Amino acid sequence: MNELHGDTPDFSKGGGLLPAIAQDVDTGEVLMLAYMNATSYAKTLDMGQAVYFSRSRNKLWHKGEESGNVQHVHGIFVDCDADTILLKVKQEGGAACHEGYKSCFFRQVTSDGLITQGARVFDPAEVYKS
Amino acid sequence: MNELHGDTPDFSKGGGLLPAIAQDVDTGEVLMLAYMNATSYAKTLDMGQAVYFSRSRNKLWHKGEESGNVQHVHGIFVDCDADTILLKVKQEGGAACHEGYKSCFFRQVTSDGLITQGARVFDPAEVYKS
Numbered sequence: 001m002n003e004l005h006g007d008t009p010d011f012s013k014g015g016g017l018l019p020a021i022a023q024d025v026d027t028g029e030v031l032m033l034a035y036m037n038a039t040s041y042a043k044t045l046d047m048g049q050a051v052y053f054s055r056s057r058n059k060l061w062h063k064g065e066e067s068g069n070v071q072h073v074h075g076i077f078v079d080c081d082a083d084t085i086l087l088k089v090k091q092e093g094g095a096a097c098h099e100g101y102k103s104c105f106f107r108q109v110t111s112d113g114l115i116t117q118g119a120r121v122f123d124p125a126e127v128y129k130s
Numbered sequence: 131m132n133e134l135h136g137d138t139p140d141f142s143k144g145g146g147l148l149p150a151i152a153q154d155v156d157t158g159e160v161l162m163l164a165y166m167n168a169t170s171y172a173k174t175l176d177m178g179q180a181v182y183f184s185r186s187r188n189k190l191w192h193k194g195e196e197s198g199n200v201q202h203v204h205g206i207f208v209d210c211d212a213d214t215i216l217l218k219v220k221q222e223g224g225a226a227c228h229e230g231y232k233s234c235f236f237r238q239v240t241s242d243g244l245i246t247q248g249a250r251v252f253d254p255a256e257v258y259k260s
Contacts, residue, residue: 028158
């Protein structure tokens with residue numbers, strides 16, 4: 001995907017940061033949402049792995065750089081307004097969430113409050129030792 | 131879902147506007163991404179239909195209010211940081227996108243530019259007459 005031509009996401013919107021949804025290419029499960037700037041998007045295309053821009057750390061974030069749980073990108077889609085990105089990924093390690101769940105959306109809103117759905121794939125304390 | 135207790139999305143983040151992903155509850159297809167503020171979120175809970183906040187029009191946006199293509203909400207999830215919302219919806223009319231496609235993510239990034247995937251469900255000129 002290195003030689004991208006034609007239209008790309010419109011990074012003139014959103015102050016240069018666009019939301020990027022990562023979806024499991026096989027199951028369709030929505031794994032997480034993070035943000036990309038033009039540089040992280042270009043790196044994603046170049047590497048074939050998801051590279052986001054961390055708003056909290058204010059720097060590029062190669063997802064899985066610490067945990068090894070990289071996301072192999074199998075397809076990239078943009079929405080009608082070209083201001084949201086959808087990545088179809090294979091999630092290394094089986095879990096996208098730093099809390100050890102497959103999906104970051106592991107809590108459901110119910111009339112009894114937030115209910116955790118699904119089980120942890122890994123123990124964060126074991127993966128992030130630093 | 132009117133009597134929501136416990137934690138909710140954290141609208142103190144994102145300047146009060148959080149991204150909300152709408153996903154087809156049956157197929158898992160990601161249909162669109164829009165934004166919610168606390169008021170639109172409360173209205174979504176109250177109505178059981180997706181109510182967003184339109185950044186371009188700067189007002190509440192009951193999805194489908196003009197086209198009739200409302201989104202019936204079957205589940206709401208929040209991510210680990212409580213700053214992104216995932217709605218599991220049934221899309222009335224079969225198309226979430228104002229351009230007539232089922233999903234707003236109907237264009238794939240390829241080395242030949244953006245390629246349209248899928249067919250139009252409706253003709254926008256027929257649906258949005260005003």
